[in-house]
Amino acid sequence: GQNIDQPTEMTATEGAIVQINCTYQTSGFNGLFWYQQHAGEAPTFLSYNVLDGLEEKGRFSSFLSRSKGYSYLLLKELQMKDSASYLCAVSGNTPLVFGKGTRLSVIA
Amino acid sequence: DGGITQSPKYLFRKEGQNVTLSCEQNLNHDAMYWYRQDPGQGLRLIYYSQIVNDFQKGDIAEGYSVSREKKESFPLTVTSAQKNPTAFYLCASSIDTPPGQDYNEQFFGPGTRLTVL
Numbered sequence: 001g002q003n004i005d006q007p008t009e010m011t012a013t014e015g016a017i018v019q020i021n022c023t024y025q026t027s028g029f030n031g032l033f034w035y036q037q038h039a040g041e042a043p044t045f046l047s048y049n050v051l052d053g054l055e056e057k058g059r060f061s062s063f064l065s066r067s068k069g070y071s072y073l074l075l076k077e078l079q080m081k082d083s084a085s086y087l088c089a090v091s092g093n094t095p096l097v098f099g100k101g102t103r104l105s106v107i108a
Numbered sequence: 109d110g111g112i113t114q115s116p117k118y119l120f121r122k123e124g125q126n127v128t129l130s131c132e133q134n135l136n137h138d139a140m141y142w143y144r145q146d147p148g149q150g151l152r153l154i155y156y157s158q159i160v161n162d163f164q165k166g167d168i169a170e171g172y173s174v175s176r177e178k179k180e181s182f183p184l185t186v187t188s189a190q191k192n193p194t195a196f197y198l199c200a201s202s203i204d205t206p207p208g209q210d211y212n213e214q215f216f217g218p219g220t221r222l223t224v225l
Binding site: 004008030033040041042043044045048087091095096098099100101103 | 139141152153156198213216218
């Protein structure tokens with residue numbers, strides 16, 4: 001079966017750091033995507049992890065552990081515009097499988 | 109500029125009517141997808157197509173139909189058989205994504221919000 005779990009909601013303060021976790025159990029694994037989606041808009045690509053370890057891209061970093069079926073997205077120096085949903089998606093033996101997303105609220 | 113377009117952005121229909129949602133891409137992508145998103149939910153796959161004149165059912169295909177007569181176009185018809193059609197519909201495309209393909213980033217259109225009255 002296919003199962004991807006993320007927390008439903010998170011709240012963090014402007015300027016802080018937040019970590020959004022994703023655990024997965026899928027049939028086959030090639031890589032893991034993170035997308036950002038603002039309310040009413042299309043998802044936009046943030047990162048892609050294939051190998052274990054941390055990939056850093058500006059304020060955003062993504063980590064993958066294939067053996068543990070675990071990933072996280074790390075957002076640093078949070079800004080109000082980072083308030084959005086963050087979707088974890090796994091590439092495996094089927095088209096991308098998406099988690100339900102984590103709605104992040106950044107407060108002043 | 110290359111991209112994916114969906115039209116219209118908002119669509120209202122009466123219950124019992126079929127409605128077709130448009131999706132066009134000029135990215136020269138082989139694969140195209142349709143997703144449904146309900147409030148507070150993730151993306152659920154309706155149909156996908158890896159090549160012209162071929163498509164496969166996703167997780168929630170009942171009450172929907174698609175066609176892929178051209179590489180650039182992948183319209184979705186929401187039929188009267190779909191019991192709860194009000195939702196946000198997203199179309200996406202990727203370069204090539206046979207299951208097992210390594211990198212298959214999907215690019216999304218702006219979405220169509222369908223409301224059935």
